[in-house]
Amino acid sequence: MTKRRYFIRAGEVPGYHPANHVGTLNRRLIGRETVGAEQLEVLLGVIEKGKGALPHAHPGIEQVCYMLEGRARAEVAGEVCELGPGDCCFFPPDQQHTFTVLSDEPVKVLVIYAPPYEENPDRVIRPA
Incomplete structure (x- = not known):
């Protein structure tokens, strides 16, 4: 039997480049494969200057950044906001959103999905 881990160090989690994002490296900290979480997913994203998430939505999935x-610019449902450390935003299910880095230094952002997104292509809607 494999011992389950409940404590995660970001540097020990492999990074990946998410679909529909540019200049982004994510690490899935909390998920099925790390701790067995089934109802939510937590990622650490590092995004380069001027890069980020292209317009998209997640059917049936709530997202918090x-x-x-x-510093970054987020847009959802016609609302736009510049965000800095300590700020957060909510992307409702099925709502198209974007996220773009404004600062010279990379953005580090904690991303939470409920239910888990898991980089499943069936869980993203891109504009036509």
Whole structure:
């Protein structure tokens, strides 16, 4: 039997480049494969200057972004906001959104999905 881990160090989690994002490296901290979480997913994203998420939405999935470092511009449902450390935003299910780094330094952002997104192509809607 494999011992389950409940404590995660970001540097021990492999990074990946998410679909529909540019200049982004994510690490899935909390998920099925790390701790067995089934109802939510937590990622650490590092995004380069001027890069980010292209317009898209997640059917049936809520998303929260909590800013750790840097500055970014988020847009959802016609609302636009500049975010910095300590700020967060909510992307409702099925609502198209974008996220773009404004600062010279990379953005570090904690991203939470409920239910888990898991980089499943069936869980993203891109504009036609």
